[in-house]
Amino acid sequence: MQRDTASFRDPCGFVFHREGRMYRQVNRSYADHYDRLIASGLYDELAGLGLLVPHSEVDLELAADENAYRVVAPERIPFVSYPAEWCFSQLKSAALLTLRVQRNALAKGMILKDASAFNVQFLGVRPVFIDTLSFETYREGQPWVAYRQFCEHFLSPLLLLSMVDPRLGRLLSRFLEGIPLDMASRMLPRRTWLKPSLALHIHLHARAIERYGRRRLGSSRWDKAISKRSLEGLVASLTGLVEGMSWNPSATEWASYDTEHGYASESLQAKDRFVQETVEEWRPVTVWDLGANTGRYSRIAATAVGRVVSIDGDPGAVEVNYRQTRKLGAENILPLCVDLTDPTPATGWAGRERASLADRGPADLVFALALVHHLALGRNVPLGHIARWLRQLGPRLVVEFVPKSDPQAQRLLVSREDVFADYDRETFERRFLELYETVRVAQLPDSERVLYALVARPDEALPEM
Amino acid sequence: MQRIPPVSAHAASALRLFACAMLVSLIAPPRAAAYIDPLSGSIVLQVLAAGLMAASLTIRRFREWLKRVARSVFRQRG
Numbered sequence: 001m002q003r004d005t006a007s008f009r010d011p012c013g014f015v016f017h018r019e020g021r022m023y024r025q026v027n028r029s030y031a032d033h034y035d036r037l038i039a040s041g042l043y044d045e046l047a048g049l050g051l052l053v054p055h056s057e058v059d060l061e062l063a064a065d066e067n068a069y070r071v072v073a074p075e076r077i078p079f080v081s082y083p084a085e086w087c088f089s090q091l092k093s094a095a096l097l098t099l100r101v102q103r104n105a106l107a108k109g110m111i112l113k114d115a116s117a118f119n120v121q122f123l124g125v126r127p128v129f130i131d132t133l134s135f136e137t138y139r140e141g142q143p144w145v146a147y148r149q150f151c152e153h154f155l156s157p158l159l160l161l162s163m164v165d166p167r168l169g170r171l172l173s174r175f176l177e178g179i180p181l182d183m184a185s186r187m188l189p190r191r192t193w194l195k196p197s198l199a200l201h202i203h204l205h206a207r208a209i210e211r212y213g214r215r216r217l218g219s220s221r222w223d224k225a226i227s228k229r230s231l232e233g234l235v236a237s238l239t240g241l242v243e244g245m246s247w248n249p250s251a252t253e254w255a256s257y258d259t260e261h262g263y264a265s266e267s268l269q270a271k272d273r274f275v276q277e278t279v280e281e282w283r284p285v286t287v288w289d290l291g292a293n294t295g296r297y298s299r300i301a302a303t304a305v306g307r308v309v310s311i312d313g314d315p316g317a318v319e320v321n322y323r324q325t326r327k328l329g330a331e332n333i334l335p336l337c338v339d340l341t342d343p344t345p346a347t348g349w350a351g352r353e354r355a356s357l358a359d360r361g362p363a364d365l366v367f368a369l370a371l372v373h374h375l376a377l378g379r380n381v382p383l384g385h386i387a388r389w390l391r392q393l394g395p396r397l398v399v400e401f402v403p404k405s406d407p408q409a410q411r412l413l414v415s416r417e418d419v420f421a422d423y424d425r426e427t428f429e430r431r432f433l434e435l436y437e438t439v440r441v442a443q444l445p446d447s448e449r450v451l452y453a454l455v456a457r458p459d460e461a462l463p464e465m
Numbered sequence: 466m467q468r469i470p471p472v473s474a475h476a477a478s479a480l481r482l483f484a485c486a487m488l489v490s491l492i493a494p495p496r497a498a499a500y501i502d503p504l505s506g507s508i509v510l511q512v513l514a515a516g517l518m519a520a521s522l523t524i525r526r527f528r529e530w531l532k533r534v535a536r537s538v539f540r541q542r543g
Contacts (some may be wrong), residue, residue, distance in 0.1 A: 212504075
């Protein structure tokens, strides 16, 4: 038995792993709330609507310790992602899901006791609430103790992303408890004071916290401070505020890549065919499409593989990818925003609470299409380093070599000195073939670009970085 | 007529603090069972926000009621 490294804050229970399966222990202290969750029909309703991850109750003998009241086996989330890796619309969907769950809970006489963005995961493009222990019995008049947490985990970052800069989503990788309201209040434009809901939920909220902080103020009347109708009004106000938020990614550089790339149509078709044939031959369960841009090759791969994690560093490209994937209804593609020269590290308590990107692998197959030149020429990463890193992420690779003469590579060199004497096809092949064997190679027509389908050398151990 | 003695600045400040503490004590949680810290300031703001929401909802409903009444009156006259 091994306790999950991210599940230790809530004394009502925890997640643990036994013989490769994941379980959630419900402690006796949570028994009344758990029974109400089930008896009220709230669990069935939320699970039936696909809003809450379904679980099955299993034998109590599987419990991790003597405090167990129930043990449940939740449906497994294939790939765990974190709020810092989500684009604007993903964070917005997660916020709306949390508010919808809260509304349904209130209607059944329960309330969310926390509102962490980490309580939401994505099954493809669909957000799902994963914390079965987040519900407690509602007492008429009680305030929502997770109101501040909701504002810091969702409102602050959504406003900063949409009104200041979409790259600020990366702040969430350092602020695991959400963006503090005082910080968001200072960073947001002054005009946000003029919008009553923003003035209330962010600016005045931040000042109220600064003013009253952590005062311990005894009273027996606090739990009658807010009527249920007022609480529902508060949730409705937050819902309206989140629904009204928008961000248009058209201004960012790579979001328009699909329409501006430098391929002739014949080249593009040949590349599509190469990717399609490779995935159909290998039939991998998981593909990580690194540098996915707006997800063209993720969508091609998704027709033949179990699931695709579609990763790009540009928030605009990921936003477009998410919207397109949602429109197509592809359930097995998860777009994520990660700077591949600084991929998500392990974070949180003891550096083990949230796993690094690499620790969530390996993938069966990795795509690095039109990526290597960005890393090598744009960010000065040597070809050998790139090859070793890709090898650590998975045993199979589809990689594209883009020579310096290519217009897209030229764009990266136009304003700088070319210090990349080693960047050529020969060195590229030497570095990659130290670690992989070639299965298939194809030069794209009317182009000097080359595609490779590679498999890790069987006798080689994972390379040291 | 008996004059009220002037209140010193310190006493006024103490009175304000006391009044403030009394106000917050009516609405702030003394022993939140939740495992996360709601922060007293957030609860204070939430009470204010919820009050505003309830007031806005009441005003909206009153306005709708007025409209309905006005409509039925004009319909009868017409």
